[in-house]
Amino acid sequence: MARYDPKSAEPRQQARWAEARAFVTPDHDTGRPKYYVLEMFPYPSGNIHMGHARNYVMGDVVARLKRAQGFDVLHPMGWDAFGMPAENAAMERGVHPGDWTWSNIATMRDQLKLLGLSLDWSREFATCDPTYYGKQQAWFLELFSRGLVYRKDGVVNWDPVDNTVLANEQVIDGRGWRSGAVVEKRKLNQWFLRITDYADDLIEGLGELERWPDKVRLMQENWIGRSKGLKMTWRWIGDAPAEAPEGLEVYTTRPDTLFGASFMGIAPDHPIAKALAEANPEVAAFVAECRKGGSSQADIEQAEKIGWNTGLRVRHPFDGREVSVWIANFILSEYGTGAIFGCPAHDQRDLEFAEKYGLPVIPVVRPEGAGDDFVVSGEAYVGPGRLFHSDFLDGLEIEAAKAEAIRRIEGMGQGQGATIYRLRDWGVSRQRYWGCPIPIIHCQACGVVPAPADQLPVELPQDVTFDVPGNPLERHPTWKHVACPSCGGEATRETDTLDTFVDSSWYFARFADPKAAEPINAAAAARWLPVDQYIGGVEHAVLHLLYARFISRALSDAGLMNVREPFAGLFTQGMVVHETYKTTDGKWVEPADVDLITEGGQRRAVRLSTGEALTIGDIEKMSKSKKNVVAPQDIIDAYGVDAGRLFVLSDSPPERDVQWTTGGVEGASRFVQRVWAEFDGFDADAPADAAQAESLVRETHKAIKAVTDGVQGFRFNAAIAKLYAFLAVVKAHDRAGGAARGEALSALARLIAPFTPHLAEEGWARLDHTGLILDAPWPEYDPKLAADDAVTLPIQIGGKRRSELVMPRGADPAEVEAAALADQAVQAFLSANGLSVKKVIVVPDRIVNLVAA
RNA sequence: GCGAGCGUGGCGAAACUGGUAGACGCAAGGGACUUAAAAUCCCUCGACCUCGGUCAUGCGGGUUCGAUCCCCGCCGCUCGCACCA
Numbered sequence: 001m002a003r004y005d006p007k008s009a010e011p012r013q014q015a016r017w018a019e020a021r022a023f024v025t026p027d028h029d030t031g032r033p034k035y036y037v038l039e040m041f042p043y044p045s046g047n048i049h050m051g052h053a054r055n056y057v058m059g060d061v062v063a064r065l066k067r068a069q070g071f072d073v074l075h076p077m078g079w080d081a082f083g084m085p086a087e088n089a090a091m092e093r094g095v096h097p098g099d100w101t102w103s104n105i106a107t108m109r110d111q112l113k114l115l116g117l118s119l120d121w122s123r124e125f126a127t128c129d130p131t132y133y134g135k136q137q138a139w140f141l142e143l144f145s146r147g148l149v150y151r152k153d154g155v156v157n158w159d160p161v162d163n164t165v166l167a168n169e170q171v172i173d174g175r176g177w178r179s180g181a182v183v184e185k186r187k188l189n190q191w192f193l194r195i196t197d198y199a200d201d202l203i204e205g206l207g208e209l210e211r212w213p214d215k216v217r218l219m220q221e222n223w224i225g226r227s228k229g230l231k232m233t234w235r236w237i238g239d240a241p242a243e244a245p246e247g248l249e250v251y252t253t254r255p256d257t258l259f260g261a262s263f264m265g266i267a268p269d270h271p272i273a274k275a276l277a278e279a280n281p282e283v284a285a286f287v288a289e290c291r292k293g294g295s296s297q298a299d300i301e302q303a304e305k306i307g308w309n310t311g312l313r314v315r316h317p318f319d320g321r322e323v324s325v326w327i328a329n330f331i332l333s334e335y336g337t338g339a340i341f342g343c344p345a346h347d348q349r350d351l352e353f354a355e356k357y358g359l360p361v362i363p364v365v366r367p368e369g370a371g372d373d374f375v376v377s378g379e380a381y382v383g384p385g386r387l388f389h390s391d392f393l394d395g396l397e398i399e400a401a402k403a404e405a406i407r408r409i410e411g412m413g414q415g416q417g418a419t420i421y422r423l424r425d426w427g428v429s430r431q432r433y434w435g436c437p438i439p440i441i442h443c444q445a446c447g448v449v450p451a452p453a454d455q456l457p458v459e460l461p462q463d464v465t466f467d468v469p470g471n472p473l474e475r476h477p478t479w480k481h482v483a484c485p486s487c488g489g490e491a492t493r494e495t496d497t498l499d500t501f502v503d504s505s506w507y508f509a510r511f512a513d514p515k516a517a518e519p520i521n522a523a524a525a526a527r528w529l530p531v532d533q534y535i536g537g538v539e540h541a542v543l544h545l546l547y548a549r550f551i552s553r554a555l556s557d558a559g560l561m562n563v564r565e566p567f568a569g570l571f572t573q574g575m576v577v578h579e580t581y582k583t584t585d586g587k588w589v590e591p592a593d594v595d596l597i598t599e600g601g602q603r604r605a606v607r608l609s610t611g612e613a614l615t616i617g618d619i620e621k622m623s624k625s626k627k628n629v630v631a632p633q634d635i636i637d638a639y640g641v642d643a644g645r646l647f648v649l650s651d652s653p654p655e656r657d658v659q660w661t662t663g664g665v666e667g668a669s670r671f672v673q674r675v676w677a678e679f680d681g682f683d684a685d686a687p688a689d690a691a692q693a694e695s696l697v698r699e700t701h702k703a704i705k706a707v708t709d710g711v712q713g714f715r716f717n718a719a720i721a722k723l724y725a726f727l728a729v730v731k732a733h734d735r736a737g738g739a740a741r742g743e744a745l746s747a748l749a750r751l752i753a754p755f756t757p758h759l760a761e762e763g764w765a766r767l768d769h770t771g772l773i774l775d776a777p778w779p780e781y782d783p784k785l786a787a788d789d790a791v792t793l794p795i796q797i798g799g800k801r802r803s804e805l806v807m808p809r810g811a812d813p814a815e816v817e818a819a820a821l822a823d824q825a826v827q828a829f830l831s832a833n834g835l836s837v838k839k840v841i842v843v844p845d846r847i848v849n850l851v852a853a
Numbered sequence: 854g855c856g857a858g859c860g861u862g863g864c865g866a867a868a869c870u871g872g873u874a875g876a877c878g879c880a881a882g883g884g885a886c887u888u889a890a891a892a893u894c895c896c897u898c899g900a901c902c903u904c905g906g907u908c909a910u911g912c913g914g915g916u917u918c919g920a921u922c923c924c925c926g927c928c929g930c931u932c933g934c935a936c937c938a
Contacts (some may be wrong), residue, residue, distance in 0.1 A: 215857060219933060222856070227937075252938060267938085301937075330936040340938045349856085349936055420938060541933080593933090598880065651865050651878070659865065663879045671878090671891095709869070718867065721877035728877095749856040794873040801873050841918050846870045851918050 004676035006640020006758065007177065013758040014116055023122045025074045027513075029527065035071035036528050037063040038508055040536030040544070041078045044104040044126070045085060048111040050424055050576040050622055050660060053632045058573055058716070059535050060117045061649070062756040064624040065711050067118065068778035074528050076511040077112065079105050079127035082500045083436045084178060085100040090434075094253055098462070100565045101128055111633065116641050116757055118774075123514045127503035128434070130511065134457025135519035137439040141450045142558050148194045151448065156427055158186040163469055164430045165190060167499060170543065177543075179394050191438060191496065192223055192425040195550045199224050199421045201564075202549055211569035213340075214654075216541045223542040225422025229253035231337065232415025234264060234314035237322055243271040248314055248325065251336030253419060255409065256401035259390040260343040260364040262354055264314055264325040265307070267333035269708040276327070283308060283327070287641055290329035305330050305353040317414050318391065325561050330354060331356075336400065336420055345376040364390045366396060426547065428499045433464055433472040435497030437812040443484035443491040451493075452485045458493070471495055498612050504544050505551035508534075520561050538572035574657040576648065578628040580617035581605050588627040589614055591662075612763070619659055642756035643669035649716040649755065671724060672759055675752065679763035682745055688737020696736040699729045700744045701786035704779045707751045716755075723752055742767065747779040777831055795820050797850040802829050804847065813842040822849045 017023065039059040042052055045838060055079075063075040080416070081100075085463050086097035093100075105126055116530065125132050143149050157166040161181035165188065170177040179192070195202075203224055206217045232255075233247035240247070250265055266273055268290035277284040286308045312325040323341070330349050331340055344354035345363040354361055355377070366374040367385040374388075387393040392408075393401045429438070439451035439458045451458050461479040464472035473495040484491035512528040536544075548566050548592045555561035581589040594614060595606045605614040612653035622629045635644040647668040652658040703726035710719025745767055753760035753773050764773035788809055793816065795803040803825035807816055817840045820826060829851060830836065839851040 009930095215933080218857065223932060225934095225937065250938080305936080328936095328937095332937065335937045342938090347938065349880085349938080352936095407866070420937090422934095466934085475863075537931085563871095596880095598863095647878095656859095656866095661865085664865080664890085667878055673893095700875065706869095706888080715869090717865090718869095721867070724877050772914085796872085796919070799872095804873075805930080841872095843872060843919095847919085849872080849918050 004673055006642060007009060009762045010116065010641055010758045013761040016223065016772065017774065020772060022772065023118045023120050024122050026072060030072055032070055032072045034074065034528060035066040036531045037066065037533045038531045040540065041080050042108065043083060043109055044081045044101055046104045046107065048108050048632055049333055050630055050632055053115060053262045054658065055535060055573055056117055057645045057648060058654055061711060061716060061754040062464040062533050063118050064757060065778065067774065068750065068776065070777065075119055076123040077121065078124055078507060080500065080504050081105065081125035081126040082503055085659060086434045087432060087466065094340050098128065114636055114641060123511050125514045127507065129147060130457040130459050131663045133436040133459050136436055137456050137458055138453065139519045139555060141561055142441055142560060143554055144450055146558055148197065148554055149191060150190060150194065151191050153186050153187060154192055155187050156188050158184045160184055165430050166426060167497050168424050184540060190427050190429040192427050195426045196551050197424055198553050199226065199423050201553060204563055205549065209565065213570065213572055216538065216545065216570060216572065219541045221425065223546065226419060226421050226548050227253050230255040230409060232417040234317065235806060237313040237315050241275060241277050248339055248837050249337045250339045250341050251418065252341060254343065254346060255405035256344040256393065256398050257346045258318060258405055259393065260345045260346055260362045261323055262317060262360040262362060263342040264323055265328040265331045265340045266325060267331040267338040267551065268329060270329055270331045270338045271328045287328065289540050305349065305356060307353060309356055317409060317412060335422065346382060348380040351380045353502060362389060364388060407661055408626065428502055428674050429496040430499055431471045432497050433460065435500060436503060436675060438494040438498055440494040441482055441484060441491045442494065443486060443489060445489055446484055446486040449484060449486045476817055501547050502545060505547040509561055522562065526562055530568045533569045533571065534567040534612045535573060536573045571653050574652065575621045576660055577657045578630060578660045579619050580626050580628045581614045582617055583614060590627040635665060637668040639665055640672065642759045643672050644772050646671065646755050650720040652717060652756060654714055654716050655803060670755060675727055678727065679745060679766045682741060682767060684738040684742055686738045688740060689735040691735050692736040692741035696744050697785055698788065700747050701782055704747055704751065704781040708781060713756060720755065726733050735765050749773060750776055750779050791845050794847050795823060795826055796847065797829060797852050799849065802826060809845060811842060815850060816842050820850065
């Protein structure tokens with residue numbers, strides 16, 4: 001009996017699949033139901049790492065299961081190939097971004113193929129290919145013609161390291177999501193996509209996404225940040241500032257507290273504040289003071305509220321009081337109208353401000369039971385209650401008071417109920433070379449002119465230089481100079497390129513027919529979309545996943561697509577993490593150079609190359625900087641890809657991080673060997689022991705049920721545990737005979753196939769099945785065959801297990817009760833403790849509980 | 854601060870709708886085979902003790918015949934958002 005040799009088996013089976021073109025998805029409708037499995041496509045950084053491997057193996061398990069269950073499965077792969085790292089490589093090494101990217105793709109494609117994934121490589125594309133981004137330009141212009149693309153001067157997030165603009169979604173804790181540099185504010189003329197037009201629709205759509213994690217839906221909802229309130233104007237007392245002749249417009253979600261207003265606040269960069277600053281150096285100095293202080297967590301918590309009394313005054317719309325207008329550092333110009341009315345009694349920030357500047361604090365909502373003497377200090381009252389000190393609102397509950405206040409203000413013509421959003425339009429201009437050129441031409445005479453359809457794709461020039469900072473397209477000698485398509489005069493191309501998140505916001509639709517002349521082949525998209533199961537990291541919860549939902553809506557409204565929700569099911573997988581090791585002088589050491597020793601319950605680490613003792617550090621995401629990386633290639637060389645595939649899924653639930661350990665993958669490898677030993681030792685003519693045969697059939701069907709449920713429910717770790725247990729059962733039934741064992745092994749081969757496809761094929765062939773296990777149907781569960789004749793019922797007394805009872809399945813509860821009461825151990829326990837049975841609970845085929853006293 | 858999630862052996866974790874807590878794997882210990890080691894196979898493995906029990910799913914309460922699971926209040930960790938009016 002030979003050991004299983006993955007080194008020969010895995011290439012052999014991969015060659016069989018390739019020869020059969022097994023994963024090429026048919027373009028025509030076969031009458032079978034469709035299933036579209038997609039993993040977030042990779043950025044071609046250079047190498048496939050363990051995180052990629054786990055992600056793609058998960059998708060592969062789903063793809064292989066669905067295929068066996070009779071679906072036509074679309075499972076494509078491509079490359080999110082534009083982006084900064086290619087330009088960094090160009091700057092550091094003088095290599096062209098395109099050459100660097102395509103060479104990485106070639107490497108990673110080969111690495112990916114070693115994983116034995118059931119991918120349809122015939123549909124592969126890279127977003128940096130003009131045949132892809134040209135189509136993107138086509139739909140971009142369609143959205144432009146529909147008014148969803150526009151240009152405006154705006155304050156943007158500027159990443160000083162990457163020298164480019166970032167979308168709000170790409171700024172994390174005040175830093176660039178890629179570079180980690182502190183983001184600056186800059187004023188630039190930028191292209192925007194009107195995602196805010198879809199704010200409501202994007203929120204409504206979340207409700208239907210039942211197969212999305214609640215967490216992601218909630219994150220998107222919070223990101224869009226819809227709030228309902230009142231936009232109203234406060235009329236000036238005295239001369240009106242030129243910037244706001246009608247009055248000061250504010251937004252509030254608490255119109256019920258209007259009678260508690262004690263000051264007005266405007267943002268330091270509100271137009272009125274700006275005008276005042278220009279006229280008065282003292283105001284300018286104050287405004288500059290406000291800009292200090294970062295946006296990190298600590299900065300905000302420590303930042304003191306500061307204000308400047310402008311001397312401007314407005315009149316309260318209800319009681320006619322005079323209210324002074326302050327510039328305040330805690331008011332955001334980008335949210336609402338950039339101005340508020342301050343109600344210190346019921347807003348913590350307003351309270352801190354009012355207490356600092358000695359402004360009145362007027363409570364207007366009091367909790368149940370509080371009297372007219374209810375006062376607020378130190379902590380604003382934000383709980384429920386009824387209105388008081390509020391004239392016509394007195395006695396109303398908060399919601400009713402809000403409605404009444406809005407009705408009155410509307411009646412006075414000083415405002416109306418309004419819904420506002422935190423979501424901003426998506427700034428897509430990037431001052432970079434390695435991206436999709438924005439297909440726009442600027443003409444002195446005609447203004448902004450779209451590139452004509454017959455000039456698409458607007459291709460990137462090849463001859464560019466990276467020896468100086470800035471945008472190579474901008475300084476290219478000829479590229480941007482073109483004739484205006486409209487008047488024929490001298491004109492220049494837009495030199496900004498699109499945010500790479502635009503590239504990934506529609507690629508899933510392109511996979512339906514990647515060679516189509518139009519951006520999206522309507523018939524193919526109708527067949528395949530939406531993606532039935534999408535798998536990727538949770539880090540894209542409000543980036544890629546929100547953009548893709550928006551673009552799908554926009555393209556659908558433009559008639560280019562037919563699915564508004566692109567991803568019917570979403571799964572966010574955890575990372576691969578690994579222990580870290582450090583020398584005493586603080587240098588990281590890679591796991592391959594570490595020996596782990598357990599002595600007297602203590603684990604310690606020793607460096608293999610030098611023998612020195614190492615410190616065992618935290619378990620962290622695999623990263624080059626911490627050197628805690630294990631390359632998929634090395635695992636494949638040492639254990640075979642099936643063992644690696646099995647281990648990344650076996651040790652933790654897929655949504656959680658999995659800790660890579662050598663011991664763990666060795667265990668998986670042992671399992672592979674043991675499974676092979678069972679296949680290899682199979683004798684179809686072995687005589688059968690009837691009882692064992694019957695028992696094995698039962699166990700086989702139980703395993704089919706458990707594994708199928710586990711895989712379908714994304715509980716891969718539990719499914720694999722059942723497979724381990726089933727193998728032990730098969731081994732134990734060594735006298736079950738050729739027929740029963742043949743069936744059990746056939747089921748085992750098919751059940752492990754999604755996880756260890758190469759081993760499964762080898763076993764399938766050894767069991768004398770013809771053809772590929774890929775084409776074999778998923779084993780069918782028969783509940784009748786899985787049912788035990790007898791069940792073991794625990795007997796509890798007062799909720800604690802005291803004995804057990806073996807009864808026929810479906811036994812009459814009265815009989816079970818009688819048998820439980822007659823049980824010797826039960827009788828002994830009762831008499832020893834002087835108890836008698838007061839009540840008997842029988843849960844059929846599960847448990848018996850005796851209530852005794 | 855707001856929102857969400859999670860706390861189970863030495864470790865990763867199971868337990869599908871409230872019904873025998875700890876499946877499966879790792880580590881550890883013992884044994885078989887071997888001149889020896891590796892590999893492989895078998896056994897043990899939550900804690901405590903009088904070996905029959907007692908206590909155990911972060912802590913304290915509650916509901917229930919019965920709670921890892923449901924409810925209330927704490928504590929801890931992780932993630933997301935954050936001066937959003």
